[in-house]
Every structure is written in C-alpha cells, then in structure tokens.
Amino acid sequence: MKLIHKATRSFLLASLLVAGLGGVFCFFLLKKIFSEEATEQLYAQKEKLTAHLHETRQVPENWYSLTDSLVVEKVNGPVIEVLTDTVLANPLEPGEMLDYRILVFGVSTSAGIDSPNLVPPDRPQYYKVTIQNPLYETEDLSRAVFLIFAGLIAALMVALLMVNYWLSNRLWQPFYQTLAKLGTFKISEVEPLEFPTSSTTEFQTLQKNLDQMTSMVRQEYASLKTFTENASHELQTPLAVISANLEQLLQAPNLTPLQFEQIGGLLDTTARLAKLNQTLLLLTKIENQQFATRERIDFGQLLHEKLMLWETLIQYKGLSLTHRISSGVEILVNPYLADVLLNNLLTNTIKHNLPEGKIDIELSSKKLAIRNTGRPPTVPVEQLWERFRKDSPNPDSLGLGLALVAKVCETSGFRANYSFEGDWHSLEVVF
Amino acid sequence: MKILLVEDEKKLAAAVLDFLRSEGHVCEWAEDSITADEKIGVYEYDCALVDIMLPDGSGLDLIKKMKEARSRAGIIIISAKNSVNDKISGLNLGADDYLTKPFHLSELNARLNSVQRRRQFDGNPEIIFDQIKVLPDAKEVWVGQNRVTLTRKEYDLLTYLLANPGRVLTKGAISEHLYGDDIDQVDCFDFLYSQMKNLRKKLAENGSPDYIQTIYGVGYKLTA
Numbered sequence: 001m002k003l004i005h006k007a008t009r010s011f012l013l014a015s016l017l018v019a020g021l022g023g024v025f026c027f028f029l030l031k032k033i034f035s036e037e038a039t040e041q042l043y044a045q046k047e048k049l050t051a052h053l054h055e056t057r058q059v060p061e062n063w064y065s066l067t068d069s070l071v072v073e074k075v076n077g078p079v080i081e082v083l084t085d086t087v088l089a090n091p092l093e094p095g096e097m098l099d100y101r102i103l104v105f106g107v108s109t110s111a112g113i114d115s116p117n118l119v120p121p122d123r124p125q126y127y128k129v130t131i132q133n134p135l136y137e138t139e140d141l142s143r144a145v146f147l148i149f150a151g152l153i154a155a156l157m158v159a160l161l162m163v164n165y166w167l168s169n170r171l172w173q174p175f176y177q178t179l180a181k182l183g184t185f186k187i188s189e190v191e192p193l194e195f196p197t198s199s200t201t202e203f204q205t206l207q208k209n210l211d212q213m214t215s216m217v218r219q220e221y222a223s224l225k226t227f228t229e230n231a232s233h234e235l236q237t238p239l240a241v242i243s244a245n246l247e248q249l250l251q252a253p254n255l256t257p258l259q260f261e262q263i264g265g266l267l268d269t270t271a272r273l274a275k276l277n278q279t280l281l282l283l284t285k286i287e288n289q290q291f292a293t294r295e296r297i298d299f300g301q302l303l304h305e306k307l308m309l310w311e312t313l314i315q316y317k318g319l320s321l322t323h324r325i326s327s328g329v330e331i332l333v334n335p336y337l338a339d340v341l342l343n344n345l346l347t348n349t350i351k352h353n354l355p356e357g358k359i360d361i362e363l364s365s366k367k368l369a370i371r372n373t374g375r376p377p378t379v380p381v382e383q384l385w386e387r388f389r390k391d392s393p394n395p396d397s398l399g400l401g402l403a404l405v406a407k408v409c410e411t412s413g414f415r416a417n418y419s420f421e422g423d424w425h426s427l428e429v430v431f
Numbered sequence: 432m433k434i435l436l437v438e439d440e441k442k443l444a445a446a447v448l449d450f451l452r453s454e455g456h457v458c459e460w461a462e463d464s465i466t467a468d469e470k471i472g473v474y475e476y477d478c479a480l481v482d483i484m485l486p487d488g489s490g491l492d493l494i495k496k497m498k499e500a501r502s503r504a505g506i507i508i509i510s511a512k513n514s515v516n517d518k519i520s521g522l523n524l525g526a527d528d529y530l531t532k533p534f535h536l537s538e539l540n541a542r543l544n545s546v547q548r549r550r551q552f553d554g555n556p557e558i559i560f561d562q563i564k565v566l567p568d569a570k571e572v573w574v575g576q577n578r579v580t581l582t583r584k585e586y587d588l589l590t591y592l593l594a595n596p597g598r599v600l601t602k603g604a605i606s607e608h609l610y611g612d613d614i615d616q617v618d619c620f621d622f623l624y625s626q627m628k629n630l631r632k633k634l635a636e637n638g639s640p641d642y643i644q645t646i647y648g649v650g651y652k653l654t655a
Contacts, residue, residue, distance in 0.1 A: 236511035237440045240533035244446035247536045250599045250649070251453070257647055264601055264649030271603045274533045309610070312584055316622050336515050 004168045008160060015156050023149040027142055038133050042103040045131050050107050057109040071130045079106025079128045099135040174198030178207055185214060187221050225288055232281050239274045279400045286407045291334040299329045300363055306342045319353055323361040331431055333412050341408045344401045345370050371426040381418055432477040432547060433457045437467040439486050450536045464488045471497055476504040478546055483510040483517055491521060498525045505546035535604035541594040558593050561655045562639055577637040584609055585630045592653040601650040
C-alpha cells in the first residue's frame with residue numbers, strides 16, 4: 001500500500017471518528033437546548049396570559065380561535081401546575097404522531113386574592129389553562145445533524161484527496177524518484193547514482209546517506225574483488241615455484257626409486273593444492289558475480305562435445321552410456337559457467353559410479369537430467385551441496401564439485417535437484 | 432631457441448631459466464617491463480614468456496608494444512590470474528598461448544615446441560625421434576615405413592612425450608595435458624596407464640623399440 005494511501009486512510013478514519021462523536025454530542029446538546037427552549041416558551045405564554053387576565057379580568061376571545069394549542073376552561077378552584085410531555089396525532093398529517101410538551105396551570109381574575117366570602121363579580125373566576133407546544137422531532141433533528149456532518153466529511157475528503165494528490169505529485173516526487181534510482185543500483189558499476197535535487201531536508205539527508213552507503217558498498221566490493229585476484233596471484237606464484245623446482249629436481253641423475261616417489265608425491269600434493277585454490281577462487285568469483293555476462297548457448301552441442309572428451313574414459317571404466325539429447329536447446333547462460341557445470345556433472349557421474357555401471361543423460365528444453373548408478377549416499381542429501389562435504393572414500397577428491405554445481409545453478413537462475421532411488425543417483429538441472 | 436622470460440618472481444624465474452637452459456635454449460630474463468622493453472628493442476627473440484602482472488605495469492602492454500614493433504617472436508602468457516578476460520585480451524593482442532600458474536615445465540615445453548613449429552613456416556614440420564616420425568599437420572605417426580594408427584588421446588600422449596625427451600614426466604602433468612584440469616587427476620591415473628600400455632603395444636607392433644621408460648610411482652620418461 002502506498003504511503004500516501006496509508007496516511008489518507010488513517011486521516012479518514014480519524015475524521016470519521018471525530019465527526020461521529022461530534023455528531024452524537026451535537027445531537028444531544030441541540031436536543032437539550034430545544035427542550036429547554038420549548039419549556040421556556042410555555043412559561044412565557046403563561047406569564048403573558050396571566051398578566052392579561054389580571055389586567056382585563058377576562059380571557060381574550062380570540063385566543064381560542066388562534067390555535068388549538070391553547071385551551072382555557074373555567075373551573076371552580078385553583079389548579080395545580082403540571083408540565084408533561086405527551087404524544088399526539090399530527091393534525092396536519094393524519095397517522096403521524098408528534099411529541100408535545102404540555103403545561104397545565106391555573107389562573108384567576110384576581111391576582112391571587114381569593115376568599116370564600118366573596119361573590120361574583122368580586123369573587124375571582126378560576127380558569128384551567130392547557131398550553132401544548134410541539135417539540136422538535138428527534139428524527140428530524142438527527143437527520144439534520146447527520147446531513148450537516150456527512151456534508152462536512154465529504155468536503156474534508158475532497159480536500160484531503162486534493163492535498164494528497166498535490167503532495168504525492170510535488171512534495172513526495174523526489175522521494176519516489178530516489179526510490180526508482182535506487183532500484184537501478186548495480187554493485188559492479190562505477191558511476192555514482194545521480195539523485196534528483198530536492199529542497200526537503202529529510203530527502204537531502206536520505207540521498208546523502210544513500211550516496212555514502214552505495215559508494216562504501218562499492219568500495220568494499222572492489223577491494224574484495226582485488227583481494228580475490230591478488231590472493232590468486234599470491235598463492236599461485238609460490239605454488240608455481242614449488243612445482244617448477246620439484247619438476248627440475250625430478251630430472252636429477254641417480255635418483256633412487258624412493259626419492260622419485262617422494263618428489264612425485266610432493267608434485268601431486270602441490271597440484272592438488274593448486275586445484276583447491278583455483279576452485280575456491282572460482283566459487284568466490286561466481287559469488288562476486290564476475291561471470292554475469294550471458295549468451296545463448298546450444299546446450300545439446302556443448303553436451304556432445306563434453307561427452308566426446310570423456311568418451312574414452314567412460315569406455316575404459318566399462319560404463320554404459322545412454323542419452324537422449326534434444327537438438328536446438330538454447331540456454332541463456334555464461335559460457336564459462338556452462339562449461340564448469342557440464343564438466344562437474346559429467347566427471348561426477350564417472351567418478352562416483354559402480355564398476356560396469358550405467359550413465360543416463362537426458363536433455364530437453366526444460367531440464368538436463370543426469371543419472372548414474374552408484375552406492376547410496378552416506379551423508380544426508382541436503383548436505384551434499386556443501387563445500388568439502390564428500391561422499392567418497394577417495395581422499396584425493398576435493399568435495400567441491402557439487403558446491404560448484406549449486407553455485408553455478410544459483411547464479412544462472414537454474415534449480416538443481418538431487419535424489420537417490422534404487423541404485424540410481426539422479427541430478428536434475430531445471431532451466 | 433632464444434627465449435626471453437619476463438617474470439618478476441625471482442625464484443620461479445630461476446627454476447624456469449634452469450629448465451629452459453637444460454633443454455638447450457638460450458635464455459634471458461627481464462624482471463620488469465622496462466627491462467623487457469629494452470631487451471626487445473635490442474635483441475631478436477624466437478619466443479617471449481610474459482607474466483601479466485608485473486611490478487611496473489601489465490604484461491599485456493608489453494605484448495602490444497612487441498606486436499607494434501612487428502616482432503616475429505612467439506608469445507606465451509604466463510599468468511596467475513586464471514581470468515577469462517585476460518586470456519581473451521592476451522590472445523586478441525596476438526599472443527600464441529596462455530598458461531596459468533602453476534604450470535608443469537613439461538607443459539611449457541610442449542607449448543614452446545608448438546609455437547616454434549607454427550613460427551617455422553619454411554622449416555620442416557616433422558618431429559623425429561630415433562625411428563619415430565610424426566607429421567603434426569597430418570597427425571600421422573610413422574615407425575620406419577609403417578604407419579601407426581593411434582586414437583586422438585594416444586597421439587596427444589605421444590607428442591607430449593616427444594616434446595619432452597629425456598625428461599621424467601609425472602602422471603599428473605600428462606593427464607592434465609590430456610584432459611585439462613577438470614577432473615581430479617587421480618581418477619585418470621589408471622586410465623593413463625592403460626593408454627600408455629596401448630601406445631607402447633601399437634609402437635612395438637610396428638617395429639619400434641620401447642622408448643618409454645616407466646618410473647615407478649611417478650610417471651614416464653622417453654629415452655632413446
């Protein structure tokens with residue numbers, strides 16, 4: 001979810017909550033105000049009527065006809081004042097009920113001077129007055145409040161969306177451009193990332209830090225690469241010195257058979273050391289993405305070439321080879337890595353086979369499956385991919401073959417599967 | 432052959448010079464590219480062995496200069512950097528071959544011989560060892576008047592031996608020459624033994640004396 005959407009969502013939720021609470025509060029406040037107002041009006045009418053009666057000593061005729069909300073009737077004694085709410089039918093819309101507030105009180109023609117000895121006209125005439133006023137309807141009120149607040153929220157939303165659109169277009173633009181630029185970062189390239197200029201301090205800090213970080217990462221990477229190359233140089237040269245001198249030593253006259261064997265053993269060990277160093281360096285180089293360039297390779301043709309190279313060894317070992325190689329299988333891969341992959345896979349099947357064993361190779365556009373007979377693995381299958389993990393009694397085996405295969409597959413975007421079933425080791429490379 | 436060795440590692444240079452001189456070559460040694468440059472300007476060489484990483488520059492620049500000066504010398508790069516890019520740019524500059532350190536001296540010998548053969552356009556492209564005659568262009572092997580039919584690997588094996596007469600060749604050096612360094616050599620040793628047996632048998636069947644001497648536990652030696 002985009003940052004701007006998240007912010008908008010939170011803001012909208014907050015305004016909905018505030019508007020809802022405010023609406024409820026407003027509703028009750030208004031209701032209270034209206035209710036008090038209604039009571040006040042009733043009492044104001046009472047005051048007017050009482051004052052009029054005291055002054056004129058008679059009930060005004062026209063009051064009856066004005067509205068049926070005011071009823072005055074003659075009674076024989078004082079009336080107790082009562083304020084009640086009731087529900088009555090709406091005279092204008094039949095069937096609809098309305099809330100009314102009713103004030104019932106008594107008035108007399110004398111201003112409260114009353115005695116049983118007095119006779120009319122001196123004896124005051126008592127009246128019972130009933131005033132009823134419709135209350136504002138709760139339904140109408142809540143509708144009004146709801147409408148007002150809904151309108152407010154709608155207006156807020158429109159404003160918010162407009163502000164956000166503007167923000168993401170203008171304010172956040174440098175941020176998004178920086179993000180896009182960062183996506184194009186490649187560790188192996190040299191030219192610095194050119195971030196868009198921004199006047200926002202936070203973005204400037206971000207860009208400055210990113211600049212520092214990427215250049216530091218690149219420096220580290222470059223020095224690691226140099227180290228790899230130098231380590232190779234530093235180790236290979238002494239190895240070359242040892243091996244050249246041993247070979248010269250081997251040519252010395254009058255060497256005893258034991259001396260021959262000792263020097264020969266040293267030469268073999270040196271060769272092993274050199275091979276180990278080269279393989280570890282190759283693994284590091286692959287990890288460092290130094291074989292990133294890819295070409296379309298005719299895998300079938302390459303496989304045929306490799307088989308021709310190992311053909312005599314396969315025959316010598318008495319292995320029988322079957323293969324189904326589809327023609328025209330082109331794979332996008334680094335040519336050197338393709339070579340490494342096939343060599344390792346093929347020599348593995350030759351090395352770890354049974355006497356009179358079998359090799360079966362199948363290449364299709366989807367995968368390369370190489371199967372060979374052999375002893376069951378003695379280490380857990382998933383550990384076979386690790387470096388120096390070997391399932392071979394041969395002390396001269398380096399245990400790096402499958403690690404190389406795994407690394408090549410990983411960098412080339414292939415998937416390597418290994419399984420053992422029956423007497424068959426099966427290694428699949430899924431393109 | 433007159434050979435210039437450009438190599439900054441003194442001990443390696445000493446061993447290589449010792450070897451080349453024992454093979455009867457005339458050798459000079461340059462420790463850095465300035466010395467090498469001077470020597471190239473003054474003398475004519477048949478072949479130059481050039482290390483790529485030199486203290487005062489890249490061996491590749493030296494190769495470029497040699498080619499610009501239209502030097503007729505063959506060039507073999509010796510590098511510790513087993514880098515594909517270096518190999519390609521070296522060969523593109525006109526180097527004849529590329530050897531990665533550490534290398535077997537007998538392998539260097541074989542490469543030198545093939546460079547020499549390629550340089551001698553007017554010379555006789557035959558390899559003759561006592562009764563054995565090899566025609567490299569046609570890949571034919573003769574013992575006297577008999578033509579010996581060899582497999583490709585047997586032929587490679589024979590020419591490797593012929594390039595290093597009188598030298599003890601280890602099984603490791605031979606199998607690396609035949610198969611590259613892609614397989615653990617130990618796996619090839621038995622195989623090498625059987626191929627050597629076949630080669631000896633075929634040569635003997637065609638009336639050749641047994642020139643191949645087995646050095647037990649180490650390797651083989653071609654002696655007349």
